[in-house]
Amino acid sequence: MRIATWNINGIKARLDVVKAWLEQEQPDIVGLQEIKSLDENFPREVFEGLGYNVETHGQKSFNGVALLSKLPFDEVVRGLPGDSADEQARLIEGTFSSESGSFRVCCIYLPNGNPVESEKFPYKLKWMDRLNAFVEDRLAEEIPFVLMGDFNLIPTGHDCHDPNVWWGDALFRPESLEKFRTLQNLGMTDALRATTDAPAYTFWDFQSGAWRRDAGIRIDHLMLSPEAADRLDGVRVHRDLRGWDKPSDHVAVEGQFSF
DNA sequence: ATGCCGGGTACGACCCGA
Numbered sequence: 001m002r003i004a005t006w007n008i009n010g011i012k013a014r015l016d017v018v019k020a021w022l023e024q025e026q027p028d029i030v031g032l033q034e035i036k037s038l039d040e041n042f043p044r045e046v047f048e049g050l051g052y053n054v055e056t057h058g059q060k061s062f063n064g065v066a067l068l069s070k071l072p073f074d075e076v077v078r079g080l081p082g083d084s085a086d087e088q089a090r091l092i093e094g095t096f097s098s099e100s101g102s103f104r105v106c107c108i109y110l111p112n113g114n115p116v117e118s119e120k121f122p123y124k125l126k127w128m129d130r131l132n133a134f135v136e137d138r139l140a141e142e143i144p145f146v147l148m149g150d151f152n153l154i155p156t157g158h159d160c161h162d163p164n165v166w167w168g169d170a171l172f173r174p175e176s177l178e179k180f181r182t183l184q185n186l187g188m189t190d191a192l193r194a195t196t197d198a199p200a201y202t203f204w205d206f207q208s209g210a211w212r213r214d215a216g217i218r219i220d221h222l223m224l225s226p227e228a229a230d231r232l233d234g235v236r237v238h239r240d241l242r243g244w245d246k247p248s249d250h251v252a253v254e255g256q257f258s259f
Numbered sequence: 260a261t262g263c264c265g266g267g268t269a270c271g272a273c274c275c276g277a
Contacts, residue, residue, distance in 0.1 A: 206264035
């Protein structure tokens with residue numbers, strides 16, 4: 001099973017690139033973030049034409065997440081529980097059946113949180129608390145659970161080109177890292193770091209020639225329950241996507257699993 | 260760099276991202 005996450009930065013602007021990548025790679029399940037589209041405007045027929053079932057959780061202009069799957073969905077969850085007043089579309093989860101039983105794949109677009117002095121930063125921290133509570137419930141099920149997406153979080157100084165540039169940013173500061181560490185301490189494994197110690201950036205800013213300078217950061221992650229980590233065969237960062245025409249500023253990250 | 264690019268909305272700028 002090949003499961004991938006990708007922040008595409010707008011489905012309308014990225015449709016040709018996403019379609020070409022799916023045709024080339026044929027992943028089984030893909031989580032997309034920042035579709036920036038209402039559900040009714042998402043080009044689901046394009047993906048259905050490629051053999052995918054499509055579930056979306058969109059909103060106008062900003063955010064929005066989607067799941068594409070060659071397997072049928074047994075169940076779909078839209079939205080992160082814990083705050084009925086939160087209208088930002090940042091989580092969608094599918095449940096699937098394989099020969100070895102059920103598994104869940106959750107696709108998230110974790111809030112950026114900048115600027116730190118604004119209300120956006122406490123929103124990020126509260127969102128991470130809600131996420132950790134959600135994950136606790138999922139872990140209690142003891143089935144393979146893949147939590148993947150744009151976490152807007154740099155796990156360590158080794159995950160960015162220059163820690164001094166990023167330290168203090170909402171993506172790389174103590175309060176954010178503490179919440180991420182809680183997620184790991186609950187029992188969720190960083191799939192990429194389970195396979196390599198090498199740098200593996202997933203985002204390069206459009207500005208400042210970041211791609212040309214390889215001034216990247218690793219903020220797109222697959223976090224695995226023990227039952228998913230036990231079945232992890234490999235991780236691949238689709239770095240070449242950043243060099244395609246009309247690229248997203250993020251690239252896809254894929255995990256391969258034996259289920 | 261309180262904004263270099265690029266996407267959104269909407270058609271002229273302004274909001275947003277990381």
